[in-house]
Amino acid sequence: MKTKIGKSKGSSLSFLTLLPPVLFVIILGVLPLILIIIWSFFEPTEYWIKPHLTIAAYLKFITLGRYITFVKTLRVSITVTFLALIIGYPIAYFIRKVVREKFRNILLFIFIIPFFLSYIVRVFSLRLILGRYGVINNVLIWMGLISVPIEGLLFNEFAVHIGLLSSYLPFMIFPIVLSIERVGDSTIEASQDLGAPFFQTLIRVIIPLTKPGIFAGCIFVFVSSLGTTVEWDLLGGVSEFSTQQMLESLMMALKFPSAFAISTLILAITICALLLGFKYAKMGKLFETLE
Amino acid sequence: MQNNTQPDIYLRNLCKRFGDIIAVQNLTLEVHKGEFLTLLGPSGSGKTTTLRMIGGFEKPTEGEIYIQGELVNDKPPNKRSTRTVFQDLSLFPHMTVGENIGYGLLFQGLNKNDRKNKALKALELVGLEGLYKRKVTTLSGGQKQRVALARALVTQPPILLLDEPLGALDEKLRERMQAELKNLHQMLGISFIAVTHNQEEALTMSDRIAIINKGRLEQVATPREIYENPKTEFVADFIGLANILEGEIIEDNTGVEKLLSNGLEYFIPTKDKFNKGDNVILMVRPERIAIGDKVKGYKNSFSVTVRNILYKGVCSEFYISFDNDQEMRIRVESKSFWQDRFTGGKITIGWDERDTVVLKRESK
Ligand SMILES: Nc1ncnc2c1ncn2[C@@H]1O[C@H](COP(=O)(O)OP(=O)(O)OP(=O)(O)O)[C@@H](O)[C@H]1O
Numbered sequence: 001m002k003t004k005i006g007k008s009k010g011s012s013l014s015f016l017t018l019l020p021p022v023l024f025v026i027i028l029g030v031l032p033l034i035l036i037i038i039w040s041f042f043e044p045t046e047y048w049i050k051p052h053l054t055i056a057a058y059l060k061f062i063t064l065g066r067y068i069t070f071v072k073t074l075r076v077s078i079t080v081t082f083l084a085l086i087i088g089y090p091i092a093y094f095i096r097k098v099v100r101e102k103f104r105n106i107l108l109f110i111f112i113i114p115f116f117l118s119y120i121v122r123v124f125s126l127r128l129i130l131g132r133y134g135v136i137n138n139v140l141i142w143m144g145l146i147s148v149p150i151e152g153l154l155f156n157e158f159a160v161h162i163g164l165l166s167s168y169l170p171f172m173i174f175p176i177v178l179s180i181e182r183v184g185d186s187t188i189e190a191s192q193d194l195g196a197p198f199f200q201t202l203i204r205v206i207i208p209l210t211k212p213g214i215f216a217g218c219i220f221v222f223v224s225s226l227g228t229t230v231e232w233d234l235l236g237g238v239s240e241f242s243t244q245q246m247l248e249s250l251m252m253a254l255k256f257p258s259a260f261a262i263s264t265l266i267l268a269i270t271i272c273a274l275l276l277g278f279k280y281a282k283m284g285k286l287f288e289t290l291e
Numbered sequence: 292m293q294n295n296t297q298p299d300i301y302l303r304n305l306c307k308r309f310g311d312i313i314a315v316q317n318l319t320l321e322v323h324k325g326e327f328l329t330l331l332g333p334s335g336s337g338k339t340t341t342l343r344m345i346g347g348f349e350k351p352t353e354g355e356i357y358i359q360g361e362l363v364n365d366k367p368p369n370k371r372s373t374r375t376v377f378q379d380l381s382l383f384p385h386m387t388v389g390e391n392i393g394y395g396l397l398f399q400g401l402n403k404n405d406r407k408n409k410a411l412k413a414l415e416l417v418g419l420e421g422l423y424k425r426k427v428t429t430l431s432g433g434q435k436q437r438v439a440l441a442r443a444l445v446t447q448p449p450i451l452l453l454d455e456p457l458g459a460l461d462e463k464l465r466e467r468m469q470a471e472l473k474n475l476h477q478m479l480g481i482s483f484i485a486v487t488h489n490q491e492e493a494l495t496m497s498d499r500i501a502i503i504n505k506g507r508l509e510q511v512a513t514p515r516e517i518y519e520n521p522k523t524e525f526v527a528d529f530i531g532l533a534n535i536l537e538g539e540i541i542e543d544n545t546g547v548e549k550l551l552s553n554g555l556e557y558f559i560p561t562k563d564k565f566n567k568g569d570n571v572i573l574m575v576r577p578e579r580i581a582i583g584d585k586v587k588g589y590k591n592s593f594s595v596t597v598r599n600i601l602y603k604g605v606c607s608e609f610y611i612s613f614d615n616d617q618e619m620r621i622r623v624e625s626k627s628f629w630q631d632r633f634t635g636g637k638i639t640i641g642w643d644e645r646d647t648v649v650l651k652r653e654s655k
């Protein structure tokens with residue numbers, strides 16, 4: 001009996017069971033984004049906004065020089081993403097293809113541990129390393145390489161880069177580990193067998209086959225770098241100011257359309273990056289089952 | 292050595308251990324130029340490991356590997372003249388058929404045009420004309436198999452290594468590819484070293500078969516030698532069907548040799564030199580045993596009880612037991628008038644003593 005009902009009404013039943021999650025995604029995920037985009041074209045009132053279409057918020061983005069901060073944040077995020085890729089790829093390769101299984105999990109665990117800490121504490125701890133009396137300066141002095149502490153390590157863009165890298169490097173490593181897992185040992189061996197030295201195997205076989213992981217990692221790191229404030233707050237010092245911080249102060253000043261305009265731009269860039277990723281790097285492959 | 296020329300491959304006292312596991316032990320083997328040699332053995336016997344050591348993917352724990360006279364122990368795979376067809380084929384999924392086949396030519400410094408021409412020729416060689424531009428992921432199992440072959444052969448290696456080359460194919464295709472591989476081998480005249488655990492495949496394709504058991508080489512010989520004259524009990528038992536019984540030599544140097552097993556006496560070939568009292572095994576193939584009138588003239592002839600008959604079309608298999616309860620399997624051509632009435636009845640069986648193999652018992 002049960003199976004019969006299930007069969008005949010299968011489609012409507014599955015529609016009903018799908019409805020709550022679909023509604024959930026639409027109301028809590030998609031709707032706010034759409035509202036933000038729409039409101040960014042509205043006019044500000046003293047405390048809220050009124051539905052009168054204008055591109056004033058976008059003009060202010062240019063005329064008031066907000067784009068400078070925006071571009072700088074983009075630049076830093078791109079640089080960090082690139083550095084994370086350069087550093088993360090070899091680490092991921094090492095973890096997946098060089099290290100024995102026993103140590104592999106230990107290594108992966110090491111990269112997860114920092115997430116158990118409050119991110120504020122985690123980022124703050126970098127001050128203890130980069131600071132005037134931090135670990136680096138102390139070690140250098142102890143080694144006799146310098147006599148006066150180096151000042152330029154903290155409270156500048158350099159420190160922000162380091163902070164972002166240390167926070168989001170794992171986001172690069174994990175998807176790449178997953179994608180390298182999909183490249184069979186014997187595929188790599190076949191390349192070697194056909195006369196390819198390791199570097200050639202890397203650029204002709206391994207990297208092309210791990211593009212989905214590379215792209216996923218880049219997106220994660222880029223978007224996270226774009227959306228964070230804590231690294232700028234704690235490591236950037238007073239002179240460094242990020243888009244996210246700008247957003248927060250605009251919201252606090254109740255300049256909603258301006259804040260929404262900037263958010264819309266961030267959204268547009270992120271969506272473009274994602275589309276490129278799915279189109280050219282076949283990022284969807286990362287979620288397919290291993291054959 | 293059968294000929295005076297240098298062997299293509301010479302393995303000397305090769306050992307490979309993975310921690311406590313001994314995968315290959317003291318293996319010494321020569322592969323002659325242009326030979327089709329098959330490594331055959333049960334699962335886990337070390338065939339793949341041996342092949343991987345030749346290809347450069349595993350480092351021997353002990354011993355030496357010479358390829359065309361050159362010691363290659365420390366050479367990486369890309370510096371060896373061997374090419375491998377991997378068990379899972381390992382085609383590059385992000386490349387077309389043409390790119391896969393042309394891949395090895397990249398590192399021989401060929402330009403684009405030459406690469407394409409050679410790849411097209413290789414495709415023709417394996418019967419896949421017209422598939423140059425196809426994505427490898429869209430090919431059938433048999434086509435992938437051929438692309439893997441073409442990819443390895445296009446670089447004109449002097450030695451081709453094949454790990455279970457036909458393992459993934461269905462029975463029909465497998466048989467066709469066996470013939471094609473053998474043809475290819477004859478046409479190219481290079482050495483093929485194949486791994487298989489399918490003995491029929493080994494017997495069909497190989498010039499010589501190396502039987503490996505628990506990492507040790509049991510025997511290396513032509514298929515006929517392996518089948519007719521197994522040198523160890525393992526080989527006798529492993530290849531084909533075998534009736535094996537244990538016994539003791541009871542007469543020697545008196546013109547006839549006899550073996551006593553569990554109260555019954557068997558004649559054995561006089562060429563085997565054993566001493567009285569030696570513990571031996573006797574092996575006789577089921578299809579070499581005759582029944583009924585054909586037994587006339589055989590020194591070995593016994594009256595036995597039929598326990599069971601399995602009809603298999605071309606042949607029938609008789610499960611019989613001797614008076615001393617020794618059991619044997621016999622294969623004879625089926626006759627349309629045979630019925631199950633044989634079962635439980637008595638028949639006469641016998642065999643030419645030259646069709647038996649007698650080996651010293653291995654201490655176990
Ligand atoms: N990388 C490895 N690490 C540990 N043990 C291994 C490794 N490779 C092979 N072995 C072991 O070595 C032995 C021989 O393995 P090998 O793969 O050579 O066998 P095989 O004859 O090819 O078997 P099959 O017919 O099943 O493919 C096995 O016991 C196997 O478990």
Ligand SMILES: [Mg+2]
Nearest residue numbers: 338339340486
């Ligand atoms: Mg194997």
